[in-house]
Amino acid sequence: xxxxxxxxxxxxxxxxxxxxxxxxxxxxxxxxxxxxxxxxxxxxxxxxxxxxxxxxxxxxxxxxxxxxxxxxxxxxxxxxxxxxxxxxxxxxxxxxxxxxxxxxxxxxxxxxxxxxxxxxxxxxxxxxxxxxxxxxxxxxxxxxxxxxxxxxxxxxxxxxxxxxxxxxxxxxxxxxxxxxxxxxxxxxxxxxxxxxxxxxxxxxxxxxxxxxxxxxxxxxxxxxxxxxxxxxxxxxxxxxxxxxxxxxxxxxxxxxxxxxxxxxxxxxxxxxxxxxxxxxxxx
Amino acid sequence: xxxxxxxxxxxxxxxxxxxxxxxxxxxxxxxxxxxxxxxxxxxxxxxxxxxxxxxxxxxxxxxxxxxxxxxxxxxxxxxxxxxxxxxxxxxxxxxxxxxxxxxxxxxxxxxxxxxxxxxxxxxxxxxxxxxxxxxxxxxxxxxxxxxxxxxxxxxxxxxxxxxxxxxxxxxxxxxxxxxxxxxxxxxxxxxxxxxxxxxxxxxxxxxxxxxxxxxxxxxxxxxxxxxxxxxxxxxxxxxxxxxxxxxxxxxxxxxxxxxxxxxxxxxxxxxxxxxxxxxxxxxxxxxxxxxxxxxxxxxxxxxxxxxxxxxxxxxxxxxxxxxxxxxxxxxxxxxx
Numbered sequence: 001x002x003x004x005x006x007x008x009x010x011x012x013x014x015x016x017x018x019x020x021x022x023x024x025x026x027x028x029x030x031x032x033x034x035x036x037x038x039x040x041x042x043x044x045x046x047x048x049x050x051x052x053x054x055x056x057x058x059x060x061x062x063x064x065x066x067x068x069x070x071x072x073x074x075x076x077x078x079x080x081x082x083x084x085x086x087x088x089x090x091x092x093x094x095x096x097x098x099x100x101x102x103x104x105x106x107x108x109x110x111x112x113x114x115x116x117x118x119x120x121x122x123x124x125x126x127x128x129x130x131x132x133x134x135x136x137x138x139x140x141x142x143x144x145x146x147x148x149x150x151x152x153x154x155x156x157x158x159x160x161x162x163x164x165x166x167x168x169x170x171x172x173x174x175x176x177x178x179x180x181x182x183x184x185x186x187x188x189x190x191x192x193x194x195x196x197x198x199x200x201x202x203x204x205x206x207x208x209x210x211x212x213x214x215x216x217x218x219x220x221x222x223x224x225x226x227x228x229x230x231x232x233x234x235x236x237x238x239x240x241x242x243x244x245x246x247x248x249x250x251x252x253x254x255x256x257x258x259x260x261x262x263x264x265x266x267x268x269x270x271x272x273x274x275x276x277x278x279x280x281x282x283x
Numbered sequence: 284x285x286x287x288x289x290x291x292x293x294x295x296x297x298x299x300x301x302x303x304x305x306x307x308x309x310x311x312x313x314x315x316x317x318x319x320x321x322x323x324x325x326x327x328x329x330x331x332x333x334x335x336x337x338x339x340x341x342x343x344x345x346x347x348x349x350x351x352x353x354x355x356x357x358x359x360x361x362x363x364x365x366x367x368x369x370x371x372x373x374x375x376x377x378x379x380x381x382x383x384x385x386x387x388x389x390x391x392x393x394x395x396x397x398x399x400x401x402x403x404x405x406x407x408x409x410x411x412x413x414x415x416x417x418x419x420x421x422x423x424x425x426x427x428x429x430x431x432x433x434x435x436x437x438x439x440x441x442x443x444x445x446x447x448x449x450x451x452x453x454x455x456x457x458x459x460x461x462x463x464x465x466x467x468x469x470x471x472x473x474x475x476x477x478x479x480x481x482x483x484x485x486x487x488x489x490x491x492x493x494x495x496x497x498x499x500x501x502x503x504x505x506x507x508x509x510x511x512x513x514x515x516x517x518x519x520x521x522x523x524x525x526x527x528x529x530x531x532x533x534x535x536x537x538x539x540x541x542x543x544x545x546x547x548x549x550x551x552x553x554x555x556x557x558x559x560x561x562x563x564x565x566x567x568x569x570x571x572x573x574x575x576x577x578x579x580x581x582x583x584x585x586x587x588x589x590x591x592x593x594x595x596x597x598x599x600x601x602x603x604x605x606x607x608x609x610x611x612x613x614x615x616x617x618x619x
Binding site: 137216219253272 | 299300307308427435438449556559560564572575576580591594602
């Protein structure tokens, strides 16, 4: 039989390499957006509306991936859209992970009444359709980056909370925790020094997953016109525009969709790859 | 007796969950800036008109007072009156709910068929390139959410090879003989297969988009459970008795491997139903989710409350059903 560990290692490293590579590329685009975009993403040219991408008839070589109905450069808008996507992914992902994990750790280690209250809250949250909840929150909070971050934290903290709570409960039952109690460590010490480090790999894997989800939520909110603002180019906003004119100008939908698809896929595969790396059984 | 007690306990927690959901939504949407009444009236309406209409919808009272009035109404089956559509909320919601239920159930059926078939194929051809391909497809299928699959499908089967309709529930030109809102079921009952086919052509893409992530999860878990049973003594025995591989997988492994997958389907089904909100929007499908987004945009407080509560009720009912099926199917849990 083949060496199973080698096979897993190879598969995981390919996955890490490809998904990590794509995300680094998107991050570079986001950082260097003003330098590398061929056009101003907001600049309209009504005489150059709905130009097809460069390899099709009737294209203008100045617009590599064509233009939208207002004559804005699709490529430049995708490059600038990566800024919003990655900002939301990082801030919302980390904030959601922090809030959810903290509540999950508290519920899983303190148990008793704390656990009861937090678990009941999770139950209530699971009874809301998440997309509708997010749209509702943006309607309440108003559009803008901070509203989107808050909305993502509010709808998705339960994902971390449930997993981390279960993991913390498993860890609490183990002998090393009993030893720490005997050794006279306080509750806070056990939580911070003993259980925390052991649930960290789980949190990290969930975190990359959450970043992908954050990108999607932002895109969905842009799609229903409730995101950063109507001006800033976002992938979701481009997709919404492309959806309405899909028969006349498919490229306005296809290119941002491909980029969004690969980004979301990469975030999730990065998480899976990292989980395999961290998993002591597979390693 | 213990079963009855655990069911009663479950019903009690369900009531607490629903009450919690009602409280949260009620108070969250009342923080909304902007007066929903002012949006109904033509510009230039007098202060007195706004005040009169606010009183009509009960919006002049304090928020806790409004909550008590609303809750007593809900308990009597009265969800109030939609501000933007000026009709009672309950019939509006019930009118749209069947469309969403039909879509969700169709998606669930698709997910079970695709997920089950690929799991069986992967087990039958385990260790081959086919299994590896199924694994990769499952990985991609569950990493990418329904929203993106919907857009991919629109491009593939709506634009590139236009064989399905990309918007609506039924062709607008069709004359509808239906008396219920369950169009798909009623078209079969009336033997109107032309309408049934038209409905299906509209429903196929949104349903498939909702089904893909669930199909991938089903395929992954079922294949894993099936492969685990392949080494068990009774399966090995069946094989040594001379039964073919197909028989061994379908008749021996499957019945024993299916339980964890069934539980998972139940939990994941609530996510699928939640996904209908944006998918209905994408395909302009006239269901509850599409109505919900309009309600939020129009600040239609009574309608938002009604729809969210109906969704919460569906979710908690699905969870209850899953737990009960699990208890019935798993004898070890029956007396737990």
